[in-house]
Amino acid sequence: MNDIIYGKNSVLEALIAGKREFNKILISKNIHSDAKLNKIKELAEQKGIIYQFVAKEKFAAYTEFNHQGIIAQISPIKYMDLDTFLELQHTNASIIILDGIEDSHNLGAIIRTAVCAGVSGIIIPSRRNVQVNSIVEKTSAGAINHIPIIKVNSLTNAVEKLKKSNWWIIATDASAKDNYYDINYCDMNSAIIMGAEHAGVSKSLLKASDYIVKIPMLKDFNSLNVSNALAIIIFESVRQKLTKKY
Amino acid sequence: MNDIIYGKNSVLEALIAGKREFNKILISKNIHSDAKLNKIKELAEQKGIIYQFVAKEKFAAYTEFNHQGIIAQISPIKYMDLDTFLELQHTNASIIILDGIEDSHNLGAIIRTAVCAGVSGIIIPSRRNVQVNSIVEKTSAGAINHIPIIKVNSLTNAVEKLKKSNWWIIATDASAKDNYYDINYCDMNSAIIMGAEHAGVSKSLLKASDYIVKIPMLKDFNSLNVSNALAIIIFESVRQKLTKKY
Numbered sequence: 437m438n439d440i441i442y443g444k445n446s447v448l449e450a451l452i453a454g455k456r457e458f459n460k461i462l463i464s465k466n467i468h469s470d471a472k473l474n475k476i477k478e479l480a481e482q483k484g485i486i487y488q489f490v491a492k493e494k495f496a497a498y499t500e501f502n503h504q505g506i507i508a509q510i511s512p513i514k515y516m517d518l519d520t521f522l523e524l525q526h527t528n529a530s531i532i533i534l535d536g537i538e539d540s541h542n543l544g545a546i547i548r549t550a551v552c553a554g555v556s557g558i559i560i561p562s563r564r565n566v567q568v569n570s571i572v573e574k575t576s577a578g579a580i581n582h583i584p585i586i587k588v589n590s591l592t593n594a595v596e597k598l599k600k601s602n603w604w605i606i607a608t609d610a611s612a613k614d615n616y617y618d619i620n621y622c623d624m625n626s627a628i629i630m631g632a633e634h635a636g637v638s639k640s641l642l643k644a645s646d647y648i649v650k651i652p653m654l655k656d657f658n659s660l661n662v663s664n665a666l667a668i669i670i671f672e673s674v675r676q677k678l679t680k681k682y
Numbered sequence: 683m684n685d686i687i688y689g690k691n692s693v694l695e696a697l698i699a700g701k702r703e704f705n706k707i708l709i710s711k712n713i714h715s716d717a718k719l720n721k722i723k724e725l726a727e728q729k730g731i732i733y734q735f736v737a738k739e740k741f742a743a744y745t746e747f748n749h750q751g752i753i754a755q756i757s758p759i760k761y762m763d764l765d766t767f768l769e770l771q772h773t774n775a776s777i778i779i780l781d782g783i784e785d786s787h788n789l790g791a792i793i794r795t796a797v798c799a800g801v802s803g804i805i806i807p808s809r810r811n812v813q814v815n816s817i818v819e820k821t822s823a824g825a826i827n828h829i830p831i832i833k834v835n836s837l838t839n840a841v842e843k844l845k846k847s848n849w850w851i852i853a854t855d856a857s858a859k860d861n862y863y864d865i866n867y868c869d870m871n872s873a874i875i876m877g878a879e880h881a882g883v884s885k886s887l888l889k890a891s892d893y894i895v896k897i898p899m900l901k902d903f904n905s906l907n908v909s910n911a912l913a914i915i916i917f918e919s920v921r922q923k924l925t926k927k928y
Contacts, residue, residue: 554900654800
């Protein structure tokens with residue numbers, strides 16, 4: 437079974453990461469050569485991966501994607517098991533738990549930001565949440581290859597396991613009293629739960645959390661996009677870790 | 683000349699803001715009534731705006747948009763003049779300057795985050811930057827109605843004008859020495875320049891800036907999405923303003 441990834445960045449990052457099997461790479465005869473394309477061809481040759489130049493009509497099935505004239509058929513990403521993740525050494529680490537994110541672009545953007553912030557893993561539930569697909573891979577700009585995605589059947593069970601393994605659980609909720617910057621992220625392993633754009637974090641998870649925080653707004657308006665909200669919180673933790681100030 | 687806006691949130695927010703003329707609202711006969719739709723009908727009736735229930739085939743031309751069975755034909759947004767903006771009273775305010783943002787979703791997300799952060803205005807150049815279109819309006823989740831968009835012919839001239847009016851210019855650049863949180867945003871009017879995802883902020887604007895800052899990464903990877911980068915910086919300024927700590 438093959439996944440399709442598309443765009444120069446996605447294909448290049450998957451080649452560099454080297455974690456997935458490539459069936460083949462298709463390159464439109466109409467695209468111009470550049471440094472990225474040359475690097476893709478070089479890596480494919482090194483790794484014995486087939487690439488073919490094809491007529492642009494071959495891409496007709498992929499017009500919904502911004503493929504830039506290049507797609508690759510590769511094995512699906514390997515999800516990590518939560519137990520395997522917990523056996524690794526974690527010190528002052530962060531993970532993100534996604535509770536009901538529906539939009540592929542949001543998941544891709546979250547993965548990209550998480551990698552930049554040095555996050556150790558992302559937990560998604562196997563139901564009621566978007567899974568990793570071609571749009572997620574593309575929006576993540578290749579970041580999907582640099583972070584474990586942990587799929588679990590029950591977020592509630594996952595949170596209980598994390599707590600037993602000395603992780604602190606931080607949920608976000610618009611009606612929280614505490615602000616996200618009131619927490620000291622420097623001396624703990626923190627798991628940050630982000631909820632669906634409309635429904636928010638589910639009640640059972642809020643109840644199981646050690647902290648519930650909000651992002652204070654300077655103007656009373658609707659709400660932030662979930663990937664932007666996550667970026668604000670996770671980079672506050674980065675700021676604290678780098679400056680030791682909170 | 684009419685713009686098309688689509689989706690319940692976009693239409694509702696435009697009605698509430700009341701800044702633009704409505705030609706008419708088209709509602710699919712197939713959508714279910716809910717609180718938002720009822721509010722839209724109520725406001726339209728109050729304001730004497732025509733709404734029509736139409737067969738879903740009427741929406742065939744708009745399938746590329748996630749219209750949720752509702753569109754409105756309205757007058758284009760009114761851009762604000764920079765001189766008009768500068769005549770307003772600004773104390774400890776923020777504005778955002780966009781230099782070459784190409785993606786409509788990014789512009790929409792930036793506008794949404796800017797409103798939540800209480801930003802006073804967004805400056806875009808009349809060329810080499812995406813303009814406000816239907817996708818921008820939808821992605822902004824109606825935020826476009828709550829913030830002045832200032833269109834200028836030359837960003838360089840705009841920056842010079844801002845400096846003369848006692849605004850401090852902060853540009854973002856991956857190779858900067860200072861971090862975005864090293865600046866005290868509490869005691870000044872700050873204008874934050876965000877660059878294109880690939881090219882960054884143009885050299886002439888970097889040269890004209892008072893500060894150049896970066897977002898430090900915990901993992902050396904590609905880069906952040908521009909709307910996430912902006913969210914991180916602007917909410918650091920919000921944090922400082924609310925806590926008086928920096």
